Amino acid sequence: xxxxxxxxxxxxxxxxxxxxxxxxxxxxxxxxxxxxxxxxxxxxxxxxxxxxxxxxxxxxxxxxxxxxxxxxxxxxxxxxxxxxxxxxxxxxxxxxxxxxxxxxxxxxxxxxxxxxxxxxxxxxxxxxxxxxxxxxxxxxxxxxxxxxxxxxxxxxxxxxxxxxxxxxxxxxxxxxxxxxxxxxxxxxxxxxxxxxxxxxxxxxxxxxxxxxxxxxxxxxxxxxxxxxxxxxxxxxxxxxxxxxxxxxxxxxxxxxxxxxxxxxxxxxxxxxxxxxxxxxxxxxxxxxxxxxxxxxxxxxxxxxxxxxxxxxxxxxxxxxxxxxxxxxxxxxxxxxxxxxxxxxxxxxxxxxxxxxxxxxxxxxxxxxx
Amino acid sequence: xxxxxxxxxxxxxxxxxxxxxxxxxxxxxxxxxxxxxxxxxxxxxxxxxxxxxxxxxxxxxxxxxxxxxxxxxxxxxxxxxxxxxxxxxxxxxxxxxxxxxxxxxxxxxxxxxxxxxxxxxxxxxxxxxxxxxxxxxxxxxxxxxxxxxxxxxxxxxxxxxxxxxxxxxxxxxxxxxxxxxxxxxxxxxxxxxxxxxxxxxxxxxxxxxxxxxxxxxxxxxxxxxxxxxxxxxxxxxxxxxxxxxxxxxxxxxxxxxxxxxxxxxxxxxxxxxxxxxxxxxxxxxxxxxxxxxxxxxxxxxxxxxxxxxxxxxxxxxxxxxxxxxxxxxxxxxxxxxxxxxxxxxxxxxxxxxxxxxxxxxxxxxxxxxxxxxxxxxxxxxxxxxxxxxxxxxxxxxxxxxxxxxxxxxxxxxxxxxxxxxxxxxxxxxxxxxxxxxxxxxxxxxxxxxxxxxxxxxxxxxxxxxxxxxxxxxxxxxx
Numbered sequence: 001x002x003x004x005x006x007x008x009x010x011x012x013x014x015x016x017x018x019x020x021x022x023x024x025x026x027x028x029x030x031x032x033x034x035x036x037x038x039x040x041x042x043x044x045x046x047x048x049x050x051x052x053x054x055x056x057x058x059x060x061x062x063x064x065x066x067x068x069x070x071x072x073x074x075x076x077x078x079x080x081x082x083x084x085x086x087x088x089x090x091x092x093x094x095x096x097x098x099x100x101x102x103x104x105x106x107x108x109x110x111x112x113x114x115x116x117x118x119x120x121x122x123x124x125x126x127x128x129x130x131x132x133x134x135x136x137x138x139x140x141x142x143x144x145x146x147x148x149x150x151x152x153x154x155x156x157x158x159x160x161x162x163x164x165x166x167x168x169x170x171x172x173x174x175x176x177x178x179x180x181x182x183x184x185x186x187x188x189x190x191x192x193x194x195x196x197x198x199x200x201x202x203x204x205x206x207x208x209x210x211x212x213x214x215x216x217x218x219x220x221x222x223x224x225x226x227x228x229x230x231x232x233x234x235x236x237x238x239x240x241x242x243x244x245x246x247x248x249x250x251x252x253x254x255x256x257x258x259x260x261x262x263x264x265x266x267x268x269x270x271x272x273x274x275x276x277x278x279x280x281x282x283x284x285x286x287x288x289x290x291x292x293x294x295x296x297x298x299x300x301x302x303x304x305x306x307x308x309x310x311x312x313x314x315x316x317x318x319x320x321x322x323x324x325x326x327x328x329x330x331x332x333x334x335x336x337x338x339x340x341x342x343x344x345x346x347x348x349x350x351x352x353x354x355x356x357x358x359x360x361x362x363x364x365x366x367x368x369x
Numbered sequence: 370x371x372x373x374x375x376x377x378x379x380x381x382x383x384x385x386x387x388x389x390x391x392x393x394x395x396x397x398x399x400x401x402x403x404x405x406x407x408x409x410x411x412x413x414x415x416x417x418x419x420x421x422x423x424x425x426x427x428x429x430x431x432x433x434x435x436x437x438x439x440x441x442x443x444x445x446x447x448x449x450x451x452x453x454x455x456x457x458x459x460x461x462x463x464x465x466x467x468x469x470x471x472x473x474x475x476x477x478x479x480x481x482x483x484x485x486x487x488x489x490x491x492x493x494x495x496x497x498x499x500x501x502x503x504x505x506x507x508x509x510x511x512x513x514x515x516x517x518x519x520x521x522x523x524x525x526x527x528x529x530x531x532x533x534x535x536x537x538x539x540x541x542x543x544x545x546x547x548x549x550x551x552x553x554x555x556x557x558x559x560x561x562x563x564x565x566x567x568x569x570x571x572x573x574x575x576x577x578x579x580x581x582x583x584x585x586x587x588x589x590x591x592x593x594x595x596x597x598x599x600x601x602x603x604x605x606x607x608x609x610x611x612x613x614x615x616x617x618x619x620x621x622x623x624x625x626x627x628x629x630x631x632x633x634x635x636x637x638x639x640x641x642x643x644x645x646x647x648x649x650x651x652x653x654x655x656x657x658x659x660x661x662x663x664x665x666x667x668x669x670x671x672x673x674x675x676x677x678x679x680x681x682x683x684x685x686x687x688x689x690x691x692x693x694x695x696x697x698x699x700x701x702x703x704x705x706x707x708x709x710x711x712x713x714x715x716x717x718x719x720x721x722x723x724x725x726x727x728x729x730x731x732x733x734x735x736x737x738x739x740x741x742x743x744x745x746x747x748x749x750x751x752x753x754x755x756x757x758x759x760x761x762x763x764x765x766x767x768x769x770x771x772x773x774x775x776x777x778x779x780x781x782x783x784x785x786x787x788x789x790x791x792x793x794x795x796x797x798x799x800x801x802x803x804x805x806x807x808x809x810x811x812x813x814x815x816x817x818x819x820x821x822x823x824x825x826x827x828x829x830x831x832x833x834x835x836x837x838x839x840x841x842x843x844x845x846x847x
Contacts, residue, residue: 025644
C-alpha cells in the first residue's frame with residue numbers, strides 16, 4: 001500500500017503541525033482525573049468493564065503450549081467460582097504459540113492476539129517482520145500487535161515508519177483485500193517509553209493512524225516506563241481528534257505496569273472523560289496486562305461478598321514471572337506473612353488500603369464508604 | 370444513561386462538629402457580643418442553616434483592637450523571632466492535621482467542591498503558615514534594612530471566596546513580622562475562621578495575638594476606621610476598596626488592597642490546545658469563577674478560534690456540577706443569593722447586548738444557589754460582560770489577530786490583577802509578559818498559587834503584594 005501523494009509529501013509537515021503537548025498541563029490533567037472517586041454501582045460496572053477489556057498476556061521466553069493453554073482457560077472463565085465474571089477480550093502470545101491459543105479459544109469469543117514484527121525491539125529487516133506477521137495470521141491470530149521502528153521515528157524518518165506500518169497492515173489481510181473487515185486487526189505499539197516526549201507520543205499516534213492502525217498501543221511491557229496516565233491521555237486525545245478529522249475510530253491500548261483494579265479504573269475514567277464513552281468498549285479500549293486480572297476478580301468478589309477472599313481463591317494461570325513485583329506483593333506491608341488471610345465481615349477488609357496518589361481518601365476506589 | 374455513571378461519592382460530614390452558635394474570638398477566648406446581635410450562616414448548596422454567628426458592633430471591635438494592642442505590647446512584638454516562628458509552625462501543623470475537617474467545613478459553608486477545598490484551599494493555607502514561619506527570624510535578610518520592625522495592630526477584612534486561604538494570606542505574614550491582628554471574615558463564610566480561632570487556642574498562641582470578629586459591612590467599617598488600628602489589609606470588591614481608601618486617606622494608617630479583576634487569558638495559535646482548554650476551564654470555572662484573578666476574558670487568536678471553541682465546549686460537557694461534598698464534583702454552588710442575582714443580572718445584560726450565550730446541558734439542583742458554566746461568544750470590548758467583574762462561572766470570548774492586538778485588548782480594562790498567555794514560543798511569552806499590565810502573568814498555566822510568589826494588582830485591582838519576600842513589606846515598618 002502506498003500513501004496518497006499529499007500525505008507522503010506532507011507527512012512531516014502534518015505531524016509537526018499538530019498542536020504541542022505541555023507536559024506539566026497533561027500530567028496535571030491526568031492526576032486530576034486519577035482523583036475521581038469511583039464507588040458502589042460505578043465501581044461494579046468498572047470492574048466488569050475492565051475485565052472484559054483485558055488482553056491477557058504472556059510474552060516470556062519460557063512460554064510453553066501448556067502455559068498458553070492454562071492462560072486460555074483463565075481467559076474464557078476468569079473466576080471458576082463465579083460464572084457471572086465476564087471473559088477477557090483476548091489472549092496475547094508470541095507468534096509461534098498462536099496455533100495453541102487459537103485451538104483453545106475457538107468459538108469462545110475470546111480473540112487471539114499475537115505480537116509480531118520482531119517484538120519487542122523491532123530490529124529486523126522488513127521481510128523478516130512481514131514473515132513474522134504472516135505466520136501469526138496464518139496460525140489464526142485475530143489481532144496483530146506490531147512494534148514501530150523507534151529508531152527511524154526518532155531519526156525523523158517518518159515516511160519509513162509509515163511505509164512499514166502500511167506494509168504490515170497489508171500483511172494482516174491474507175486475502176489481499178483492502179479494509180479491516182477481513183484479516184487481523186492491527187495494533188501499533190509506539191513504545192512510548194522510548195519516544196520519551198509527549199509531543200513524540202502525539203506525532204507517533206497520528207503517524208500510526210494515518211498509516212492504517214486499528215489500535216494504538218503504548219508499550220511492549222519490556223521497557224520502563226510502560227503505560228502511564230499522561231501518555232494514555234495524549235493517545236486518547238489523538239484518537240478523538242483523528243476521528244473528528246478523518247471519520248475513522250481507532251482504539252487505544254495501554255499495556256504494561258497496570259496491575260491493580262484501582263489503576264485500571266483510573267484508565268477507564270481517563271477514557272470516559274477524554275475520548276468519551278464511545279471508546280468504553282472492548283472493541284475500542286484494551287488493557288494489556290496479566291496480574292491485573294486477579295486483582296479485578298478479587299475486588300469483584302469483595303464487592304459481592306462484602307469482604308476479601310485470600311489470594312488462593314483465585315487461580316494463578318498467569319505468566320510465571322513478572323518484570324516488576326506483582327500487585328499483591330506491593331500491597332503487603334512489611335512484616336506481614338504472605339498469603340495470610342484476614343476476612344472479618346463488617347470491617348474494611350483483610351487487605352490493607354494501598355496508599356492513594358492523593359492522600360485524604362481522594363482516590364479510594366478500593367474502599368467503600 | 371451514561372455507560373460509566375459515577376455513583377455519588379460524598380465526603381462524610383461526621384468529621385465536622387459545628388456548634389449551634391459562635392461568639393467573637395477576642396483575647397484568646399470566645400466571648401459574647403455586647404449588643405447580642407447575631408446572624409445565620411447557611412450552606413449555599415442546600416440553604417440549610419449551619420450556625421448562628423455573633424455580629425460584632427463597634428464596642429466589640431473596640432475590645433478586639435484593645436486585646437490586639439495589649440498582646441502586641443506585652444508579648445508578641447518583643448518575643449524572640451524564633452519563638453514567633455515556633456507558633457506559626459505549630460499552627461501550620463495543626464491546620465494540616467485538621468485538614469479534612471477544615472476542607473469539609475469550607476465546602477459546607479462556601480459551596481465550593483470538596484476536591485478544591487481538599488486539594489487547593491487547605492494545603493495552600495498550611496503552606497502559607499509554613500512559609501512565613503520561615504521568615505519570622507530572617508526578616509533582616511528580606512531586603513528591607515537591617516532591623517525592620519512590625520507596624521502594630523493590623524485590621525484585616527477578607528472575602529468569602531477562599532475563606533481560610535485568605536485568612537492565611539493575611540494572618541501568616543502579619544504574625545511573622547511581629548504584628549497582632551483583628552480579622553473579620555466574610556459574613557457568608559465565617560466558620561473556618563472560627564475554627565481557626567480554636568486552632569490558635571490549640572497552638573497556645575498568646576491571647577490577643579489573633580482576634581476574630583464576625584459581622585457584615587458595618588463591622589468591617591468599624592474595624593478599618595478604628596483609630597487603634599495601624600495597618601489595614603483588605604481583599605474584596607473594588608467598590609469597597611475605594612471606600613476604604615477614601616476613609617483612610619490622611620489617617621497615616623498603612624493600607625494594602627487586593628481588589629477585583631477581569632483577567633485576559635490569551636491563547637495563541639501555536640498553543641498546546643488541549644492544555645490551554647484545561648487552563649481556560651481552570652481559569653474561569655475553578656471555584657465557580659469566584660476568583661478575583663479568574664480568567665474571565667478569553668482572548669483567542671482568530672486562526673484557532675473554531676478549534677479552541679469546539680474543544681472548550683466538548684470539555685465543558687464533562688464538567689460535573691452538584692453536591693459540593695461529592696468528591697467527583699467539579700463545579701459547586703454560588704456562594705450567596707446576592708451573588709447569584711449579580712451573575713444573573715450581568716449574564717442577562719450580555720445577552721441583551723447581543724453576545725451569544727451557551728451552557729452545556731446541566732441539571733441544576735432545586736434548592737440552593739446555582740448557575741451553570743456559561744460561555745459568551747461574539748463579545749466585544751464594549752460589552753458590559755467584557756468590562757465588569759462578574760465573579761461567577763461566566764466566560765466572555767473575544768478574538769485577536771496579532772500579539773500587539775492581544776496586548777491592547779488585554780490591557781484595555783480598569784483592572785490589572787492577572788493574565789494568562791498560552792503559546793509554545795518562549796520568546797512570545799516574555800514579549801507579552803513585559804507588556805501586560807497585570808500583577809501576575811501565568812504562562813501555559815492559570816490560577817497557580819504559591820506562598821513564595823507575590824500576588825497583587827495594577828490599577829483598580831489594588832496595591833501591595835501578598836506572599837513572597839515582597840509581601841512582607843506590607844507588615845513591616847520600612
